[in-house]
Amino acid sequence: xxxxxxxxxxxxxxxxxxxxxxxxxxxxxxxxxxxxxxxxxxxxxxxxxxxxxxxxxxxxxxxxxxxxxxxxxxxxxxxxxxxxxxxxxxxxxxxxxxxxxxxxxxxxxxxxxxxxxxxxxxxxxxxxxxxxxxxxxxxxxxxxxxxxxxxxxxxxxxxxxxxxxxxxxxxxxxxxxxxxxxxxxxxxxxxxxxxxxxxxxxxxxxxxxxxxxxxxxxxxxxxxxxxxxxxxxxxxxxxxxxxxxxxxxxxxxxxxxxxxxxxxxxxxxxxxxxxxxxxxxxxxxxxxxxxxxxxxxxxxxxxxxxxxx
Ligand SMILES: Cc1cc2nc3c(=O)[nH]c(=O)nc-3n(C[C@H](O)[C@H](O)[C@H](O)COP(=O)(O)O)c2cc1C
Numbered sequence: 001x002x003x004x005x006x007x008x009x010x011x012x013x014x015x016x017x018x019x020x021x022x023x024x025x026x027x028x029x030x031x032x033x034x035x036x037x038x039x040x041x042x043x044x045x046x047x048x049x050x051x052x053x054x055x056x057x058x059x060x061x062x063x064x065x066x067x068x069x070x071x072x073x074x075x076x077x078x079x080x081x082x083x084x085x086x087x088x089x090x091x092x093x094x095x096x097x098x099x100x101x102x103x104x105x106x107x108x109x110x111x112x113x114x115x116x117x118x119x120x121x122x123x124x125x126x127x128x129x130x131x132x133x134x135x136x137x138x139x140x141x142x143x144x145x146x147x148x149x150x151x152x153x154x155x156x157x158x159x160x161x162x163x164x165x166x167x168x169x170x171x172x173x174x175x176x177x178x179x180x181x182x183x184x185x186x187x188x189x190x191x192x193x194x195x196x197x198x199x200x201x202x203x204x205x206x207x208x209x210x211x212x213x214x215x216x217x218x219x220x221x222x223x224x225x226x227x228x229x230x231x232x233x234x235x236x237x238x239x240x241x242x243x244x245x246x247x248x249x250x251x252x253x254x255x256x257x258x259x260x261x262x263x264x265x266x267x268x269x270x271x272x273x274x275x276x277x278x279x280x281x282x283x284x285x286x287x288x289x290x291x292x293x294x295x296x297x298x299x300x301x302x303x304x305x306x307x308x309x
Pocket of ligand 1: 019020021022044045066068070072098126129164190191192214215216217219241242243244262263264265266
């Protein structure tokens, strides 16, 4: 059985990637999860400098999901390279670094530093975090902003470049297209949906940043639809995510068009989810006589669905 998937010049041993912000820098989970058994680890978003993030409370549970406004707390790219990357390499993890920036120049500089470091396998460009005031989603909500930042980073790195798209736009596929035109090797989607939760007794928002990003099973059908739409619009591979909690969910994204998937919020519920996801996928492949997982990608049968209605 062939579980490998190809993202640009990168071959992942299987399609399961830990989603950024939900798996620390990977090393925190190394005693629980064999990092080398994952397709990849997308580490927490990194700026040039360290960041505190927003004050608590920064997380609240919602029906079938969670709202967060961490505010991209992080140790900065240089400390990551010095302190975390060596252990990730020693654990033979496939390392995807989530790159943040408040300016285009910062995205370029962080990416340049990572490209010079030993052991980074790909860059995921975070142009979609809803929880910061400058940069980030402002690039990801503008077609020219998306093109410009991807294009600028493309010039300084040979690493596989994966812009991460926001779902907080009307037509996400046009953003996938802009990213492809600018030289992206793949796109990943979705980041979280802008959302708000209030305490009706105090009439105050439940997180300090007032609004935050919604993730978890609540967003899954919207995310699957967006992956499906992007698949019609671009040729580069798509990495799908949003509410994956079991193997069926992962397979759903792949059938809709995702070459690989990321799992975020579910990891907080069950950090030991990874072998279960892999077992579920391989038993599905056995049952459906699929020798290569890549053969499943984008095989949604829309015609049959319509005639059945
Ligand atoms: C607590 C938390 C922190 C996150 N931090 C990041 C981040 O640093 N960079 C990023 O691109 N996405 C971040 N995300 C978004 C996830 O990577 C993912 O896109 C989103 O949560 C949808 O997937 P899920 O429903 O499986 O969690 C974060 C999500 C959560 C819940």
